[in-house]
Amino acid sequence: MQPTTAPIGGAFLIEDAKIEETLTAEELPAEARLMAKTVEDFLRKEVLPLAARTEAHEEGLMKSLIKKAAALGLLSTSIPEKYDGLDLPKSHNALLAEKLSLDASFSVSLGAHTSIGTLPVLYFGTPDQRQKYVPKLASGELIGAFCLSEANSGSDALAAQTKATLSPDGKHYLLNGTKMWTTNGGFADLYTIFAKVDGEHFTAFLVERNYPGVSVGKEEHKLGIKGSSTCRIILDNAEVPVENVLGEIGKGHRPALYSLNIGRFSIGVGGLGYSKEAIKISSKYAKQRVQFGKPIAEFGLMQHKFGEMALQCFVLESMVYRIGGWFDVRFGGIEIDDEGAADKYRAASEEYSIECAIMKFFGSEVLDYVVDEGLQIHGGFGYTEEFPMARAYRDARINRIFEGTNEINRLTVLDQAFRRALKGRLALPQAATKLKDTILSASPSLPELNLDPIDEIGGWVQQIRNATLYAAGQSYEALGQNLIEKQEVVAAIADMAASLFALESGWLRLQKLKIAGSSKFELALSAVQVFGADVSAKVEQWGRVVLCAISEGDARRVNMSILRRLLKIPLVDTVTLRRQIASAVLDAEAYPWL
Numbered sequence: 001m002q003p004t005t006a007p008i009g010g011a012f013l014i015e016d017a018k019i020e021e022t023l024t025a026e027e028l029p030a031e032a033r034l035m036a037k038t039v040e041d042f043l044r045k046e047v048l049p050l051a052a053r054t055e056a057h058e059e060g061l062m063k064s065l066i067k068k069a070a071a072l073g074l075l076s077t078s079i080p081e082k083y084d085g086l087d088l089p090k091s092h093n094a095l096l097a098e099k100l101s102l103d104a105s106f107s108v109s110l111g112a113h114t115s116i117g118t119l120p121v122l123y124f125g126t127p128d129q130r131q132k133y134v135p136k137l138a139s140g141e142l143i144g145a146f147c148l149s150e151a152n153s154g155s156d157a158l159a160a161q162t163k164a165t166l167s168p169d170g171k172h173y174l175l176n177g178t179k180m181w182t183t184n185g186g187f188a189d190l191y192t193i194f195a196k197v198d199g200e201h202f203t204a205f206l207v208e209r210n211y212p213g214v215s216v217g218k219e220e221h222k223l224g225i226k227g228s229s230t231c232r233i234i235l236d237n238a239e240v241p242v243e244n245v246l247g248e249i250g251k252g253h254r255p256a257l258y259s260l261n262i263g264r265f266s267i268g269v270g271g272l273g274y275s276k277e278a279i280k281i282s283s284k285y286a287k288q289r290v291q292f293g294k295p296i297a298e299f300g301l302m303q304h305k306f307g308e309m310a311l312q313c314f315v316l317e318s319m320v321y322r323i324g325g326w327f328d329v330r331f332g333g334i335e336i337d338d339e340g341a342a343d344k345y346r347a348a349s350e351e352y353s354i355e356c357a358i359m360k361f362f363g364s365e366v367l368d369y370v371v372d373e374g375l376q377i378h379g380g381f382g383y384t385e386e387f388p389m390a391r392a393y394r395d396a397r398i399n400r401i402f403e404g405t406n407e408i409n410r411l412t413v414l415d416q417a418f419r420r421a422l423k424g425r426l427a428l429p430q431a432a433t434k435l436k437d438t439i440l441s442a443s444p445s446l447p448e449l450n451l452d453p454i455d456e457i458g459g460w461v462q463q464i465r466n467a468t469l470y471a472a473g474q475s476y477e478a479l480g481q482n483l484i485e486k487q488e489v490v491a492a493i494a495d496m497a498a499s500l501f502a503l504e505s506g507w508l509r510l511q512k513l514k515i516a517g518s519s520k521f522e523l524a525l526s527a528v529q530v531f532g533a534d535v536s537a538k539v540e541q542w543g544r545v546v547l548c549a550i551s552e553g554d555a556r557r558v559n560m561s562i563l564r565r566l567l568k569i570p571l572v573d574t575v576t577l578r579r580q581i582a583s584a585v586l587d588a589e590a591y592p593w594l
């Protein structure tokens with residue numbers, strides 16, 4: 001059922017989740033599935049057959065496909081009805097985005113338009129700006145792009161050097177500088193460009209392509225997503241009317257950063273969508289390809305891959321719709337033209353900055369894993385452009401780079417958690433102290449035997465939460481604000497947190513499948529058991545890295561013994577369970593859950 005309440009961002013780090021606040025993929029309504037089927041048909045019939053031509057940058061082709069998508073309503077799914085949009089819940093949108101990912105170039109182009117190309121003006125624009133641009137962005141009459149990065153400011157995006165100076169008559173800002181890597185740059189009509197007023201005040205501007213002084217560089221030659229347009233935007237005294245300042249002067253970080261959160265979520269969604277496709281393509285191939293007198297699908301090492309690919313997807317899918325359901329709650333009921341609507345949108349997209357950062361790196365790394373193994377299953381044929389895995393492999397790689405690199409997103413997890421704690425929005429220090437008090441006072445308890453499997457996995461979730469909290473708390477105690485300088489430690493804690501969020505999401509979904517009496521429950525149980533066993537071992541490893549880096553001598557020995565008490569690695573026959581999942585994949589020739 002669609003949740004009506006949602007937790008505060010980062011709550012999973014310190015407290016048990018509420019099942020009634022969890023949306024699962026199985027609970028999405030029939031109308032969302034119907035629309036997703038339309039999107040899939042559109043992709044398979046109208047977009048994928050043209051992939052070679054879009055990759056060759058045939059003049060006008062990608063733009064015409066985006067306009068065709070507009071006719072299906074795909075440009076307006078996040079736009080309120082008042083501005084001619086469909087205003088779909090984020091969770092329904094995620095289902096559509098999964099299907100869009102079947103063609104990565106198209107999906108990146110469309111996604112850049114509908115998210116970072118449209119949301120800044122929608123959420124931060126004045127009513128006049130919205131009225132002028134949003135309906136045209138929704139209909140595809142205008143294509144949007146977002147220009148934040150520069151040659152010398154990528155990860156450090158707010159260090160942009162592009163300058164804006166007020167013209168002597170006070171009617172225009174004159175923009176000077178070059179923006180790098182603009183997706184849709186070659187054919188967009190409206191650019192959201194970030195520049196510093198008088199070299200100081202970081203500000204967003206709505207810049208039309210035909211304004212004097214705006215020009216577009218040549219297409220970059222890329223490793224993947226070759227069908228998408230990526231260009232520099234050159235601003236040479238570009239004349240931007242003063243009424244096209246977006247938001248407040250000096251407050252450009254708001255549209256810059258808050259649109260990114262939704263973008264990070266979307267990368268996880270796209271990773272899920274294409275991973276399912278790669279499973280489908282590879283399982284069909286493995287059943288047909290015969291070596292040593294039998295289909296390669298029958299070999300244990302191939303089955304290991306199918307089992308792992310599918311269970312990683314199951315967990316990722318559980319995360320996607322859990323966060324999607326929370327966004328539905330947070331965005332629901334905001335009236336676009338109300339006083340303070342921009343602040344409400346900002347608050348809604350910012351709330352889950354920790355979870356969105358996790359989605360970004362976890363989802364893109366699942367995709368990389370799946371396409372890599374998909375290619376491997378195809379052997380030498382996978383390495384040729386005649387089979388789809390070569391392109392999928394190249395296309396997947398960008399996801400670890402844009403919308404904040406995976407390194408930056410790992411750092412974001414703890415940075416955001418600490419910021420929230422300092423503002424009193426997340427009781428992280430209190431939870432860490434309480435855990436430590438419990439450890440010091442209680443004698444070690446052994447895990448109960450013969451538990452119900454769902455309760456047992458719930459115990460693993462709790463153990464990982466405790467280990468993560470302990471590692472984070474001890475690190476902060478040892479290093480204070482200097483912790484941020486030990487990035488390897490911060491990243492290891494982020495991986496522990498991501499493992500916690502992932503396992504907990506799979507476990508919550510498992511419970512819902514059981515309650516619904518789903519025939520897929522047993523298979524899901526196998527997936528979550530394998531994931532839980534493997535991830536517990538990894539969490540122990542990351543915990544050791546963290547605790548060895550922040551303590552030495554007796555303190556280190558005590559830390560290690562506490563880690564061992566907190567985290568018992570589950571003993572699971574992962575070989576047999578993975579083979580069960582592989583068998584379901586190969587029977588269905590597809591991702592076996594939905």
Ligand SMILES: Cc1cc2nc3c(=O)[nH]c(=O)nc-3n(C[C@H](O)[C@H](O)[C@H](O)COP(=O)(O)OP(=O)(O)OC[C@H]3O[C@@H](n4cnc5c(N)ncnc54)[C@H](O)[C@@H]3O)c2cc1C
Nearest residue numbers: 146147148149154155181182183401402403404405407408
């Ligand atoms: C195909 C494509 C499309 C893009 N589309 C857009 C777009 O539409 N609009 C837009 O504005 N931008 C876009 N970008 C830019 C993209 O967002 C940046 O490439 C990305 O943010 C990384 O910046 P950078 O390339 O300057 O790398 P750098 O920031 O130089 O990073 C290089 C390496 O250093 C690491 N690093 C950097 N800082 C730190 C740190 N503090 N701690 C640890 N490691 C660090 C990074 O993780 C990375 O591994 C696009 C890029 C590509 C390739």
